Amino acid sequence: MPATPRRRVAVTGLGVVSCCGIGNDAFFAGLAAPAPEGEHRVHDFDPSAWFDVKQARRADRFQQFSVASAQMALDDAGDISIDPARAGVIFGTGVGGLETLQEQITVLISKGPRRVSPFLVPMMMANAGAAAISMRFGWRGPCETVVTACAAGTQATGNAARLVASGRCEAVITGGAEAAMAGIGLAAFANMTALSSSGTSRPFDRRRDGFVIAEGGAALVLEDLDRALARGAHVYAEVLGSASTADAHHITAPAPGGTGALACMELALEDAGVTAADVAHINAHGTSTPLNDLAEAEAITKLFGIPGPPVTSIKGVTGHSLGAAGAIEAACCALTIDRQLIPPTAGLEELDPEMHLDVVTGSPRSLGAGVVLSNSFGFGGHNGCLVLAPLSFRDPGGAGSTDSRTGN
Amino acid sequence: MDNEAAFDKFKSCAVEVLQVPAEKITLEAKFTEDLEADSLEVVELVMALEEAFDITVEESELDGVDTVGKAFDLVTSKL
Numbered sequence: 001m002p003a004t005p006r007r008r009v010a011v012t013g014l015g016v017v018s019c020c021g022i023g024n025d026a027f028f029a030g031l032a033a034p035a036p037e038g039e040h041r042v043h044d045f046d047p048s049a050w051f052d053v054k055q056a057r058r059a060d061r062f063q064q065f066s067v068a069s070a071q072m073a074l075d076d077a078g079d080i081s082i083d084p085a086r087a088g089v090i091f092g093t094g095v096g097g098l099e100t101l102q103e104q105i106t107v108l109i110s111k112g113p114r115r116v117s118p119f120l121v122p123m124m125m126a127n128a129g130a131a132a133i134s135m136r137f138g139w140r141g142p143c144e145t146v147v148t149a150c151a152a153g154t155q156a157t158g159n160a161a162r163l164v165a166s167g168r169c170e171a172v173i174t175g176g177a178e179a180a181m182a183g184i185g186l187a188a189f190a191n192m193t194a195l196s197s198s199g200t201s202r203p204f205d206r207r208r209d210g211f212v213i214a215e216g217g218a219a220l221v222l223e224d225l226d227r228a229l230a231r232g233a234h235v236y237a238e239v240l241g242s243a244s245t246a247d248a249h250h251i252t253a254p255a256p257g258g259t260g261a262l263a264c265m266e267l268a269l270e271d272a273g274v275t276a277a278d279v280a281h282i283n284a285h286g287t288s289t290p291l292n293d294l295a296e297a298e299a300i301t302k303l304f305g306i307p308g309p310p311v312t313s314i315k316g317v318t319g320h321s322l323g324a325a326g327a328i329e330a331a332c333c334a335l336t337i338d339r340q341l342i343p344p345t346a347g348l349e350e351l352d353p354e355m356h357l358d359v360v361t362g363s364p365r366s367l368g369a370g371v372v373l374s375n376s377f378g379f380g381g382h383n384g385c386l387v388l389a390p391l392s393f394r395d396p397g398g399a400g401s402t403d404s405r406t407g408n
Numbered sequence: 409m410d411n412e413a414a415f416d417k418f419k420s421c422a423v424e425v426l427q428v429p430a431e432k433i434t435l436e437a438k439f440t441e442d443l444e445a446d447s448l449e450v451v452e453l454v455m456a457l458e459e460a461f462d463i464t465v466e467e468s469e470l471d472g473v474d475t476v477g478k479a480f481d482l483v484t485s486k487l
Contacts, residue, residue, distance in 0.1 A: 117455075
């Protein structure tokens with residue numbers, strides 16, 4: 001097969017809705033602050049900033065997070081003036097409109113089938129977020145939803161980057177959103193013993209006892225690099241590559257020894273055309289569950305040795321927002337690269353003695369030269385890894401030009 | 409219930425469901441053009457009216473009901 005040139009992919013816009021802050025500055029500052037107390041909801045999210053009353057009533061909270069983060073990201077990207085046919089939306093979610101579904105099941109039981117809202121389907125469907133984004137901005141290229149549990153935001157971003165790299169799209173709004181903190185969601189995660197009984201997210205800590213469920217959303221505008229440079233856009237980072245694999249092992253437990261995570265990280269580095277030695281930082285999945293963190297730590301050590309590059313899990317602050325997590329973390333990686341600062345891992349007091357990682361704790365650490373790897377692993381055995389880098393990594397003397405590596 | 413009281417009740421349902429100012433709810437107002445209500449919103453309004461007036465409206469009865477006046481007549485015919 002002849003090598004297909006692939007375009008370079010720039011991150012030119014970011015928008016974040018997180019329990020530690022709404023908007024890029026508040027979010028990134030929040031990552032270096034103590035974790036929010038109590039439930040990790042986005043308490044200060046006000047839909048009226050993005051929707052009129054009627055629109056807000058017709059949009060599930062996860063859809064509101066989707067549109068709000070996309071709007072912020074597109075505003076951040078500046079004047080993108082794009083051919084709508086070559087503008088795409090690839091968004092992730094874990095479950096879609098769970099709050100609406102729960103509410104309408106209550107209506108069904110208490111008032112009967114004739115009272116179930118005609119808006120239930122367009123509010124609960126997992127693709128409602130992506131659809132709402134494409135409608136709001138009139139983007140008529142591919143509009144798809146990735147539903148791979150906690151890997152959704154990362155895999156969506158990887159898929160979106162390929163649409164830009166292949167030339168199908170000039171720009172794609174990607175990311176993910178989740179609002180699954182309805183009673184049914186909380187009970188279901190609690191009863192599978194996935195949630196922290198102490199209510200504290202402690203990634204990689206010896207005393208970690210489960211994840212702290214959260215909600216939120218994040219969006220990234222991915223754009224053809226040459227186009228972005230030509231219009232003078234600010235480029236936060238370049239998406240160098242990604243990978244998506246499956247454990248094919250167990251519906252909730254990671255493959256022993258982190259073999260699935262390891263394979264995915266290796267493939268992502270290969271896709272990016274870099275080696276383990278090029279990795280300056282890993283933004284870990286680090287959920288604070290006993291099984292995930294151990295498997296991920298083993299995989300990182302197998303690939304990078306001891307101590308390996310500095311690792312952080314922002315879930316110590318953000319908690320775990322499921323299908324939004326990978327998108328929030330991709331946005332974090334872009335900000336980490338842009339600001340040359342690695343946020344610390346909150347909640348980690350005593351590293352699990354079985355792990356041999358250099359985890360960033362306490363205060364932010366300067367980012368060294370190289371690429372940043374972001375990991376996400378989801379129930380179902382879904383693995384997603386992204387590789388981002390500053391523009392200067394590939395092009396120390398200035399940026400631009402087509403990538404000569406083979407697309408896939 | 410007299411006609412005026414019934415229309416007030418109708419109006420408050422429409423304001424709540426369609427999120428339009430009360431003064432736009434006139435007998436002549438068309439759901440699509442004047443009240444910017446799509447078909448799902450009309451269904452939701454009918455559900456609210458069924459509940460408020462304790463009536464039942466079959467889907468087939470909604471054929472051709474494109475104005476507030478026609479919807480209001482349909483409701484009052486069942487009281």
